Amino acid sequence: MSxxxxxxxxxxxxxxxxxxxxxxxxxxxxxxxxxxxLFPENEILMQYFSSISNFQFCVAGTRLQAENIVNNILLVDVPDEDVQKAGDYLATLLHIAPKVKIMIDKVVERLEEALP
Structure with missing residues (x-):
């Protein structure tokens, strides 16, 4: 099934x-x-590292959720109602994912501005 x-x-x-x-x-x-x-004790760099690592964790978790939902949709004889619920949940994930990307972009942008 597709x-x-x-x-x-x-x-x-x-x-x-x-x-x-x-x-x-x-x-x-x-x-x-x-x-x-170059600056191993720099607290701001450590905060950036922590933020980006947390965002990566969020992205990985969202990807895992999406993959599990898709795999469940692909099972044989999944009721249409469950497929609709899965689609709704995927839409919710799609609503959240760009917000995480924007946060990552902001951190990386600040980092690029601060580094030569």
Whole structure:
């Protein structure tokens, strides 16, 4: 069985936002590691590291939830009502995921402004 056509765009958009968030977080952590090697006791850099790590954890958790929902939709004989509930939950995740991406973007932007 495949993902229902009315849910497929929702799933694709959610995964795209999560992928973008992961890439941005990885970019931020790479820059942070370089800066932290130069200033290992800098509390602001430690806060940035903590924030980005927490955001990565949130993204990973959201991805896991989405994958579990999609896997449940793909089971045989899933009632239409359950598919609708799954779609609603995926829509909720899609509503939350961009907010996390925006927070990651803000932290990385501040980091890039602070580092030469």
């Amino acid at each position: 993902i229902p056509s009315d849910i497929r765009p929702l799933v694709n958009e959610l995964y795209q936002v999560l992928d973008d968030s992961e890439r941005q977080a990885t970019k931020g952590l790479f820059a942070l590691r370089t800066a932290m090697s």
